[in-house]
Amino acid sequence: MTQKIAILPGDGIGPEITAQAVRLLDKLIAQGLDAEYEYAPLGGAAYDQYGSPYPEATQTLCRAADAVLLGAVGGPQYDTLPRPVRPERGLLAIRKDLNLFANLRPAVLFPELADASTLKPEVVAGLDILIVRELTGDIYFGEPRGIRTLDNGEREGFNTMRYRESEIRRIAKVSFEAAQRRNKKLCSVDKANVLETTELWKEIFTEVSKDYPDVELSHMYVDNAAMQLVRAPKQFDVIATGNIFGDILSDQASMLTGSIGMLPSASLDENGKGLYEPSHGSAPDIAGQNKANPLATVLSLAMLLRYSLKDEARAAQVENAVQKVLQQGFRTADIAEAGAKVLSCSQMGDALLDAL
Amino acid sequence: MTQKIAILPGDGIGPEITAQAVRLLDKLIAQGLDAEYEYAPLGGAAYDQYGSPYPEATQTLCRAADAVLLGAVGGPQYDTLPRPVRPERGLLAIRKDLNLFANLRPAVLFPELADASTLKPEVVAGLDILIVRELTGDIYFGEPRGIRTLDNGEREGFNTMRYRESEIRRIAKVSFEAAQRRNKKLCSVDKANVLETTELWKEIFTEVSKDYPDVELSHMYVDNAAMQLVRAPKQFDVIATGNIFGDILSDQASMLTGSIGMLPSASLDENGKGLYEPSHGSAPDIAGQNKANPLATVLSLAMLLRYSLKDEARAAQVENAVQKVLQQGFRTADIAEAGAKVLSCSQMGDALLDAL
Numbered sequence: 001m002t003q004k005i006a007i008l009p010g011d012g013i014g015p016e017i018t019a020q021a022v023r024l025l026d027k028l029i030a031q032g033l034d035a036e037y038e039y040a041p042l043g044g045a046a047y048d049q050y051g052s053p054y055p056e057a058t059q060t061l062c063r064a065a066d067a068v069l070l071g072a073v074g075g076p077q078y079d080t081l082p083r084p085v086r087p088e089r090g091l092l093a094i095r096k097d098l099n100l101f102a103n104l105r106p107a108v109l110f111p112e113l114a115d116a117s118t119l120k121p122e123v124v125a126g127l128d129i130l131i132v133r134e135l136t137g138d139i140y141f142g143e144p145r146g147i148r149t150l151d152n153g154e155r156e157g158f159n160t161m162r163y164r165e166s167e168i169r170r171i172a173k174v175s176f177e178a179a180q181r182r183n184k185k186l187c188s189v190d191k192a193n194v195l196e197t198t199e200l201w202k203e204i205f206t207e208v209s210k211d212y213p214d215v216e217l218s219h220m221y222v223d224n225a226a227m228q229l230v231r232a233p234k235q236f237d238v239i240a241t242g243n244i245f246g247d248i249l250s251d252q253a254s255m256l257t258g259s260i261g262m263l264p265s266a267s268l269d270e271n272g273k274g275l276y277e278p279s280h281g282s283a284p285d286i287a288g289q290n291k292a293n294p295l296a297t298v299l300s301l302a303m304l305l306r307y308s309l310k311d312e313a314r315a316a317q318v319e320n321a322v323q324k325v326l327q328q329g330f331r332t333a334d335i336a337e338a339g340a341k342v343l344s345c346s347q348m349g350d351a352l353l354d355a356l
Numbered sequence: 357m358t359q360k361i362a363i364l365p366g367d368g369i370g371p372e373i374t375a376q377a378v379r380l381l382d383k384l385i386a387q388g389l390d391a392e393y394e395y396a397p398l399g400g401a402a403y404d405q406y407g408s409p410y411p412e413a414t415q416t417l418c419r420a421a422d423a424v425l426l427g428a429v430g431g432p433q434y435d436t437l438p439r440p441v442r443p444e445r446g447l448l449a450i451r452k453d454l455n456l457f458a459n460l461r462p463a464v465l466f467p468e469l470a471d472a473s474t475l476k477p478e479v480v481a482g483l484d485i486l487i488v489r490e491l492t493g494d495i496y497f498g499e500p501r502g503i504r505t506l507d508n509g510e511r512e513g514f515n516t517m518r519y520r521e522s523e524i525r526r527i528a529k530v531s532f533e534a535a536q537r538r539n540k541k542l543c544s545v546d547k548a549n550v551l552e553t554t555e556l557w558k559e560i561f562t563e564v565s566k567d568y569p570d571v572e573l574s575h576m577y578v579d580n581a582a583m584q585l586v587r588a589p590k591q592f593d594v595i596a597t598g599n600i601f602g603d604i605l606s607d608q609a610s611m612l613t614g615s616i617g618m619l620p621s622a623s624l625d626e627n628g629k630g631l632y633e634p635s636h637g638s639a640p641d642i643a644g645q646n647k648a649n650p651l652a653t654v655l656s657l658a659m660l661l662r663y664s665l666k667d668e669a670r671a672a673q674v675e676n677a678v679q680k681v682l683q684q685g686f687r688t689a690d691i692a693e694a695g696a697k698v699l700s701c702s703q704m705g706d707a708l709l710d711a712l
């Protein structure tokens with residue numbers, strides 16, 4: 001059966017970077033990959049066209065697809081829009097709609113780019129962490145929420161952090177399975193000394209760990225995790241945490257590498273369907289200038305091939321192409337050391353096609 | 357009027373490190389500081405003695421005091437206690453009871469200890485950030501909270517993030533005033549793109565900023581703040597944020613210096629009364645060995661003199677003593693570079709007394 005991929009270029013540099021990934025995808029299809037793809041807008045681009053950041057056309061396409069490749073969403077021209085139609089609402093909506101509860105975010109230091117890190121080489125050399133972030137629960141979606149007026153006339157903002165056992169159990173399973181494929185160490189991050197929600201989180205992780213005796217489970221408070229990621233990040237293999245703590249820690253962890261332009265991500269449902277996107281944002285300041293780094297998007301395509309299309313061989317082929325262009329010394333501006341060969345976004349696409 | 361100081365040694369290394377600060381305090385009193393002090397237990401020590409981590413005796417003393425100096429609380433022997441009597445509950449209870457809503461946590465790199473940072477020297481040299489964390493609201497104290505059983509039989513954990521205008525306004529004022537005394541840059545950290553509570557936070561900070569035209573206010577999402585603290589921490593002067601984000605970011609920021617054993621903190625109420633404690637924990641692994649670093653506690657005493665006793669001269673005197681011992685090359689084990697003169701906790705106290 002021909003696999004269906006939805007391509008959502010999004011906003012800012014999104015169209016440029018997804019274009020390079022699509023060139024590789026075209027070549028893989030020409031070489032025999034049984035897949036087809038179709039475009040739809042998300043975020044600001046979707047608002048411009050349909051008045052909604054996650055319009056029905058996009059919804060229909062993505063629901064029917066086996067996998068989704070996203071560029072990035074957001075831009076200053078949308079900052080003054082009413083909240084419910086802002087670009088990031090499209091992102092939150094598609095995550096929830098497709099039930100993409102498992103966000104996998106690798107933080108990997110590429111040896112060729114070791115200098116880009118602000119951390120000392122000995123602290124980050126060989127860094128390879130996987131953050132598993134729960135993506136459809138927690139305070140992101142918890143009700144009740146809002147801003148209300150109190151009896152004394154002042155306003156109060158409120159949000160609800162919420163996790164039920166089944167939600168925790170399924171993300172725990174994904175986390176343990178990921179650890180099994182790696183170095184078999186899983187650190188579950190919580191704030192169980194203060195928050196009951198994460199007390200339950202900790203309990204369920206401990207319970208699920210009995211099914212994975214080969215994985216070593218540890219627990220860490222979120223404040224300590226933020227410290228340890230600075231002090232000794234290589235102590236971690238897989239880190240699993242809730243939506244809001246994962247938002248913070250995964251961004252912190254990516255930045256340890258100094259080259260967030262290189263980092264892909266996957267957001268998966270229970271059946272291996274997923275949305276794949278670079279960890280970086282839409283970079284409106286350089287949009288349309290053909291300067292952006294397409295490598296995180298291309299590595300997101302590799303994750304798509306691996307997790308949703310179950311095509312490990314082609315996933316590795318794409319990753320090898322990225323490794324090759326780095327070894328050849330090709331760089332986009334964001335990752336260029338002094339004296340490097342700086343390529344444009346599309347030139348990097350050319351180099352990748354050659355390398356594939 | 358003689359000022360009253362409550363001394364809460366706490367658990368783990370708490371008694372050793374507060375002892376050194378008290379030696380300095382004795383000397384300052386001998387030199388004419390009009391203050392007296394009294395001891396009370398908090399945390400595990402209080403549980404051992406009274407069955408409560410914040411017993412009435414401690415409450416009475418602290419309520420009557422002008423300032424409180426705390427060592428640290430917590431230890432593995434208390435981990436199996438019922439939750440309501442665990443040591444950290446004592447800390448949360450005293451913060452709430454004394455209305456200590458403004459937590460000031462400096463992250464300062466001491467030039468003598470620059471090597472201790474895991475970040476490259478050029479990234480952290482001269483680092484001097486102040487984190488202002490709201491300490492008596494947010495999801496730490498928000499109701500409703502707990503773990504309940506749903507109709508389908510599974511359990512759900514829930515907590516409530518909550519901030520009202522008046523709570524935000526008073527921490528905003530403290531933040532702007534702190535920025536006025538420093539480099540006049542304030543970055544308010546929120547997650548206003550997702551959480552209504554922090555949308556209100558952002559709005560109130562913007563409103564309060566009109567009263568402080570000399571301070572430049574910026575806003576940043578918490579995930580981006582965690583990245584920027586790694587990428588370019590020196591861009592910050594004062595960072596203000598809520599209780600839970602502040603818990604995470606202030607620990608991350610302290611660790612940037614590599615020497616959390618050097619960092620004090622103050623938690624203030626509306627009238628300048630405060631609780632002062634080192635940013636580090638109770639370090640049960642080295643407790644009782646006379647190896648701990650008392651400098652963060654001594655610098656907390658300096659903050660106590662400055663903020664609660666309004667004795668800027670003696671605050672500076674204590675800070676100068678710390679600077680002098682560092683310049684003399686004296687180090688405790690946690691901050692010792694190769695070849696340094698390693699002192700015990702009490703020897704460091706001796707050196708400080710000499711330097712005072």
Ligand SMILES: CC(C)[C@H](C(=O)O)[C@@H](O)C(=O)O
Nearest residue numbers: 088089091092247549550579
């Ligand atoms: C844009 C925002 C809503 C989103 C999030 O907080 O989840 C982003 O920060 C991310 O991590 O993908």
Ligand SMILES: CC(C)[C@H](C(=O)O)[C@@H](O)C(=O)O
Nearest residue numbers: 193194223444445447448603
């Ligand atoms: C011990 C814990 C309850 C406390 C907190 O989360 O506030 C600690 O981490 C701190 O930052 O003082």
